[in-house]
Amino acid sequence: MSEIWPTEIRVSKDRQRLTVAFNDGAAYELSAEMLRVLSPSAEVKGHGPGQEVTVPGKRNVAILSVQPTGNYAIRIGFDDGHDTGIFTWNYLRELGERGGELFGEYEAKLAEKGMSRDVSERPR
Incomplete structure (x- = not known):
């Protein structure tokens, strides 16, 4: 079992942020967008190295x-x-x-691929 664990997990009223406080006193506010595009799911991470998917429009x-x-x-x-x-x-x-560093890497990948954080006008 992990030595760190949350003492509070709270979704903001506008549903755009998740606040997580840990047993050592650290607390973080994580954006919904960051959580979505950096999701640890197979849909985003893939099933092996090099299979990661850059998710635009979130x-x-x-x-x-x-x-x-x-x-x-x-x-x-x-x-x-x-x-x-x-x-x-x-x-x-x-x-x-x-999160700031990881999200910056995500934004760089979007730019490389000509993608945007905004919803695309055309269906994918």
Whole structure:
């Protein structure tokens, strides 16, 4: 079992942020967009190295649900239908500590691929 665990998990009223406070006093506010595009799901991470998917158009995604998964994680449901990512306590902590850096890498990948954080006008 992880030595860190959350003491509070709260979704903002506008459903755009998840606040996670940990037993060591650290607390982080994580955007719904970041959680969605950096989801640990196979849909985003792929099934092996090099299979990661860059997910565009999620700037305004919202959190619909947060469900406990055992004693080690939560499953987050988003308003775009995605709900397969299992966010462990360690991964939530990593997103809190390194989220800016990881999101910056995501934005660079979007730019490389000519994609946008905004919803595309044409269906994919």
